[in-house]
Each structure stands twice: as structure tokens, then as C-alpha cells.
Amino acid sequence: EVQLVESGGGLIQPGGSLRLSCAASGFTFSSHWMHWVRQAPGKGLVWVSRISTDERKLHYADSVKGRFIISRDNAKNTLYLQMNRLTVEDTAVYYCARDHYGANSLASWGQGTLVTVSS
Amino acid sequence: DVVMTQSPLTLPVTLGQPASISCRSSQSLVHSDGNTYLNWFQQRPGQSPRRLIYKVSNRDSGVPDRFSGSGSGTDFTLKISRVEAEDVGVYYCMQGTHWPWTFGQGIKVEIK
Numbered sequence: 001e002v003q004l005v006e007s008g009g010g011l012i013q014p015g016g017s018l019r020l021s022c023a024a025s026g027f028t029f030s031s032h033w034m035h036w037v038r039q040a041p042g043k044g045l046v047w048v049s050r051i052s053t054d055e056r057k058l059h060y061a062d063s064v065k066g067r068f069i070i071s072r073d074n075a076k077n078t079l080y081l082q083m084n085r086l087t088v089e090d091t092a093v094y095y096c097a098r099d100h101y102g103a104n105s106l107a108s109w110g111q112g113t114l115v116t117v118s119s
Numbered sequence: 120d121v122v123m124t125q126s127p128l129t130l131p132v133t134l135g136q137p138a139s140i141s142c143r144s145s146q147s148l149v150h151s152d153g154n155t156y157l158n159w160f161q162q163r164p165g166q167s168p169r170r171l172i173y174k175v176s177n178r179d180s181g182v183p184d185r186f187s188g189s190g191s192g193t194d195f196t197l198k199i200s201r202v203e204a205e206d207v208g209v210y211y212c213m214q215g216t217h218w219p220w221t222f223g224q225g226i227k228v229e230i231k
Contacts, residue, residue: 037168045160045168045211045222061219095167104156104215105173112167 002026004096004110011116016086022079022096022110030074033099035106036081038092046092049081050099063089086117121146121214125223131231132206138199140226142212147192149216156215159188159197162225163208171210172197204230 008020022034036048049060049070058070069082079096093112100107122145132138148155159172170179172188175195185200199206207230212223 044225045162045213047220047222059218100173103158103173103177104150104154104220105158105170106160106168106213107170107173107179109167109169 002098002108004098004108006094006096006110006113009094009113009115011118012086013119014087014117016117017082017084018086018115020081020083020094020096020113020115022081024077024079024096024098027098027108029072029077032101034070034072034079035097035099036070036079037095037097037106037109038090039095039112040089040092043092048094051079083115086115088117091115091117120219121148121217121221123212123214123221123223125210125212125226127226128224129227129229131229132199132202133231134204135201138202138206138228140197140210140212140228142190142195142197142223144193144195144214146217148195148214149192154216155191157188157190157195158213158215159186160211160213160222161206161208162211163205166208168211199228202228202230 003025005023035050051070067085071080095112096110097106098108124143126141157175160168162168171182176188187198209225211225
């Protein structure tokens, strides 16, 4: 069974940094592109970032480009999102999701971790 | 970016009756490879999203066959043949044809 477990969320002041992790199991992590998607409180889903299997291809939404860094450790089956210069607009539940190769889709999602940016 | 527009924003439904959710894209979702990458996700209250349908009409394993997807080009529909209580939640369409991938704003399905 595919499992994705996010961690690292919490309360952080504006301008601060936070690193999210997503521990994957139940599938061959190194064979799948991975994504981060976020959802502000009471709002819809917004794609944030994705990373290729070998980390050579990284993509970001314009809203986080230059501030967030996606990475992965295939030996540890873990996906990361380093978030810098956080603003109140970054407050959201952050989900990691597994790519579905050949379907341009998000096949499996974690339970999410809440990031609250507030002074 | 491709704008995905869903309607209606809230859909009151009667148990046992059919329901239909519409999703429109601002550009054709036919990819240069010939595929149409349109997905449907369900988010039950307090839960993370769960994919129901990919590539317009392919149902995920474990998804009840009362859910079906259809459409082409810029117009797509998710249908629930007979609504059950467990279907309450928010339904999102998402396009994976154009970069960046974008979601609709979500349709809240509630029981009348």
C-alpha cells in the first residue's frame, strides 16, 4: 500500500524558514516524480512544485519560485520542501503527492502538514 | 496558466439520485501526444484529496462504478449515478496537459 507521510509543519513568523519532509513507502520511490500541493484554509488546491526521479528537473509555481526548494533523498525514500522567506500567504496544508507516469496526474496523496505563518 | 472553471459551486443532491459536476478549461486539454489529461479528485471533509478519475474517464482502483468521467476538448463532466452519503465532499478537476498543472476551484456536494 502506498503511504506518504508529511511532517515538519508548524507555526512560523513571517520571513522565517521551514523544511517539510514526506516519507514514502509501499512503492519504488526512486522511480516516481514527486510533487507538493498546498491548500490554504477553506480554499482550493494549488500545485507548488515537482521534482524528477534524478533531481535534475525541478519546477515551481511562480508564487514560490526563488523562495522554495524541492529535493529528495532516494536512499531514504524521502521528499523535502525547503521554504524560505515565508509570508502569511504561504499559510496552508502542504500535501506531497506521487506522480502517475504517463497520466500527468497525482495518483496518491499524503495526509498533509499544516504550515501557519503568523506573527 | 490554464484556468479551470467548475460549476455549480455547491451542489445539493438527494440520496439515490444522480449528480453531475461540470468543469471547463480556458484552453483545449488535448496534449500534443494525443492524450487529454483531465483528472477528478474527491476531498471528503477533514481528509486529503483522493483521485477518482484520470485521463478523462479512467476510474481509479477501488472507486465505485457509480462515478464516471466524460468530455473532450474544453468541457468535462463527472457524474455520480446514484449519490450515497459517503459522496459528500468537495470535487476538483485538474488539468495535466499544460504547465503548470491547474485545479478548478472545487464543487461542494452536499445532501439536501
